Amino acid sequence: MLPHRKLPIIFVTNDDGIHAPGLKKLTAIMREYGHVVVVAPDKPQSGTGHSITMNTPLRLDKIASEEGYDAYSCNGTPVDCVKLGFKIVLKGHPDILVSGINHGSNASVNIIYSGTMAAVLEGSMSNVPSIGFSFNNFSHDSDLAVCDITIRNIVKDVLENGIPEGVCLNVNIPDVQESKLKGIKVCRQAGGTWQEDFDERIDPGGRKYFWLKGLFVKIGHGPDTDVWALENNYVSVVPVHFDLTAEKVIPVLKKRLGNVE
């Protein structure tokens, strides 16, 4: 199934689904660098976070196979796609995992809700160098051309130098013309929050229902953050890990809650 093992095996997924323009763009670019295997959700899975499917069976359908390229759609989440892709399709690990191009920013706390970035974290948990690419425009009709140069530069670097173990990259690309792009800025995740909000409606039977909506509120967004970088026409690159320990608070809590060393 994967005859070109001499070429890098490149795993591609996303959370906007198998038909999203961002996935097609990313796939086209990645085919320049190796044998591409796409396993992506059969429908939009934005906001599914690190969800996995345990209560319903998963399906995997081959939808394309040609020289240097295989594609599968899956009825699960982005993390399911990574797990099924590695275990069932590749029967092993790829040389690199890329996820996206996400339609919409995954800067700041958006990473917590993002299926695109969950797939990336899942890849890095298997020690696969993994990168998420997101474009700061939610429209599926937006022009993604400005992403090309960034994706090529970062993928070439990672194929050559790898990423330190347990770390992956959250790359966000501003929606500007290429001539206005100021370059890459390595930075940290900005503070921020989504204020909860709902659209309250009544169904034909008279029962209330709610649509989730929300408003992103910036909190910390100094010049060392991804939100600042995007707002100032830089590509933001945040190295990300899956250790959520708030180290600084450990001594405080030890005093309060008691602790046996």
Next chain:
Amino acid sequence: MLPHRKLPIIFVTNDDGIHAPGLKKLTAIMREYGHVVVVAPDKPQSGTGHSITMNTPLRLDKIASEEGYDAYSCNGTPVDCVKLGFKIVLKGHPDILVSGINHGSNASVNIIYSGTMAAVLEGSMSNVPSIGFSFNNFSHDSDLAVCDITIRNIVKDVLENGIPEGVCLNVNIPDVQESKLKGIKVCRQAGGTWQEDFDERIDPGGRKYFWLKGLFVKIGHGPDTDVWALENNYVSVVPVHFDLTAEKVIPVLKKRLGNVE
């Protein structure tokens, strides 16, 4: 609806669903400390991570109301429950959020997949002091009595002293008799990974389907970690935040990818 605003308002949720024994236990304990408002999923939502529901309408059904206690079931994820609970039920923020008691450990990387802990992170993103309680036994029939003393001690401390902003607590309780419980150990998230694995079956129509299963593999589990604490009969308390930045890698990447200061 919430007449006892002089009492602390205590928000309770989980990911095992509104009927789980762990939720009932936690609710009963919390009623000693204030007015309890439960908003919990109407069905099990384990492994849903930080998923939010954007493509289907959400429902909220009142299922109980008595002195000092209101309960609602919701067709969404644990994070949906927090958002709906704050915005629609409380029309504001509670004094404390507790989630659980989860049936099964959320130590190490399990936090990434956990709906119980996602609800806790969501609470802390609104600056509500938030605590997740998990019991190291997956069975809904297990005896949760050993959890009582830990929950009381930690809740009393947090109601009195709060939690530093942007931080929440991941508390895991070992499945031992109270006489063998060695106390609370404040620690860090252990390394670990779930090896992807699937049970492959054929449906009556001849099509393949897959059930996700998996094997947890410990990686880093020294005496400063939650996995070690649990294995040695301590309650583990890990302070957790939602900043995933891998700080140590920033200088390495700056050299490689270029950076404008």
